[in-house]
Amino acid sequence: xxxxxxxxxxxxxxxxxxxxxxxxxxxxxxxxxxxxxxxxxxxxxxxxxxxxxxxxxxxxxxxxxxxxxxxxxxxxxxxxxxxxxxxxxxxxxxxxxxxxxxxxxxxxxxxxxxxxxxxxxxxxxx
Amino acid sequence: xxxxxxxxxxxxxxxxxxxxxxxxxxxxxxxxxxxxxxxxxxxxxxxxxxxxxxxxxxxxxxxxxxxxxxxxxxxxxxxxxxxxxxxxxxxxxxxxxxxxxxxxxxxxxxxxxxxxxxxxxxxxxx
DNA sequence: TGGATAGTTTTAGAACCATGGAAATGAACG
DNA sequence: CGTTCATTTCCATGGTTCTAAAACTATCCA
Numbered sequence: 001x002x003x004x005x006x007x008x009x010x011x012x013x014x015x016x017x018x019x020x021x022x023x024x025x026x027x028x029x030x031x032x033x034x035x036x037x038x039x040x041x042x043x044x045x046x047x048x049x050x051x052x053x054x055x056x057x058x059x060x061x062x063x064x065x066x067x068x069x070x071x072x073x074x075x076x077x078x079x080x081x082x083x084x085x086x087x088x089x090x091x092x093x094x095x096x097x098x099x100x101x102x103x104x105x106x107x108x109x110x111x112x113x114x115x116x117x118x119x120x121x122x123x124x125x126x
Numbered sequence: 127x128x129x130x131x132x133x134x135x136x137x138x139x140x141x142x143x144x145x146x147x148x149x150x151x152x153x154x155x156x157x158x159x160x161x162x163x164x165x166x167x168x169x170x171x172x173x174x175x176x177x178x179x180x181x182x183x184x185x186x187x188x189x190x191x192x193x194x195x196x197x198x199x200x201x202x203x204x205x206x207x208x209x210x211x212x213x214x215x216x217x218x219x220x221x222x223x224x225x226x227x228x229x230x231x232x233x234x235x236x237x238x239x240x241x242x243x244x245x246x247x248x249x250x251x252x
Numbered sequence: 253t254g255g256a257t258a259g260t261t262t263t264a265g266a267a268c269c270a271t272g273g274a275a276a277t278g279a280a281c282g
Numbered sequence: 283c284g285t286t287c288a289t290t291t292c293c294a295t296g297g298t299t300c301t302a303a304a305a306c307t308a309t310c311c312a
Contacts, residue, residue, distance in 0.1 A: 001231045003149075007142055014136035015300085019129060023216050035259060047302055050260055055299095069258050069309050077224065082231035084218070087210065090149050096226065098203065105127045105208035141270085161289060171272050176290050178270090195280055195288055 001086040005060075009083045012059035017044055018052045025062060025075045032074025034067070127212040131186075135209045138185035143170055144178045151188060151201045158200025160193075 001009075013019050020042055025032055033041075039049045053073060056062040060079035065072050092099035127135075139145050146168055151158055159167075165175045179199055182188040186205035191198050218225035 003142070003145060007140055007145055010136050010140035010145070011299095014133055014140040016129070016133055017300090019133060019136070026216070026219060036257095039259095045302055046259065047261085047304090048300075051300075051302095054260085066309095071259065078230065080213075080218065080225055081227050081229075084210075084213065084225045085227065085231055087206075087213075088226065090152070092206065092210070093152060096222075099206055099210045100214065100222065101207050101211065103207075104204065105211055143270090162287095165289095172289065173272055173274090173291085174270075177272095180290090192279085195278095195286090197289065 001082045003090075006083065006086045006090075009059045009061060009079065012055050012061055015052070015055075017042065017048070018056055021049070021052060021073075022056060022061060022075065025073060026080075028074065030074055032063075032065075032072045034070035034072050036070065038073065127208045129216075132209065132212045132216075135185045135187060135205065138181050138187055141178070141181075143168065143174070144182055147175070147178060147199075148182060148187060148201065151199060152206075154200065156200055158189075158191075158198045160196035160198050162196065164199065 013022060021038055021044075024038060024042065035046070035049060035053065038044070038053075039046050042049075044052070053062065053064075056073075057064060060082070061076055062073050062079075063076045065074075088094065088096050088099060139148060147164055147170075150164060150168065161172070161175060161179060164170070164179075165172050168175075170178070179188065179190075182199075183190060186208070187202055188199050188205075189202045191200070214220065214222050214225060
């Protein structure tokens, strides 16, 4: 995987709704979920969800197939494998043991940021 | 690592300049690089780089220390570890072998799937 | 054929992000 | 103490992303 693809994949996951969708699809495995089911379970309006699903598909992180009237989305394991491969090779110098160990990640926030609010909810004016 | 933190970390890496900076710092290891060196080597104006370094630091992916007049940035291994941990746990169901194998990632783009998605109906051949 | 269901595309506005020059900061050196 | 250098902050600008209603396509059933 080259850098541009990695940026696309990371961008796809770097959004609350899309990350939630992706996690849901990973849990679902090969079966996946219909777009409507995802929309309902995550309380995302269909049009908005469709936009996000397109992003995930474009990034190669999800696959879609048709079943009757529904479109079933499922994770693309190749996509996440390649992204993980990129991160391990290019960001961990090919030594997974340097990167894979989530010890202490629950204790405290990795990022020490007292003031700034994390992105997620955007502020509405008024 | 919880989802919000993961989104912040992924957002930080989901940008070309920042990903380039991060990769450079990973290669540099503990030694790191001064901000000025990074700016020069990656041809990023100092002000712009400073903005990106702040994002990376905010996400817990880089650390900074002072040496003489320079500020040396280096990777925060805890940050990338926690992100990887999150991805493996939440996106790979805790089974690294499902995710870690970059076979075939160089052959073709992941996002151009042989299995055509149903959205491409509007393409004309001529 | 006609109506209901399932999803997508279009569209528009608001919020957010990236960029880079100029000025400010602040530590190190003489 | 003042100069110098490395870096950051300030700020305006232009571009991108997110959201969601409305319109549209495709499928199924009677």
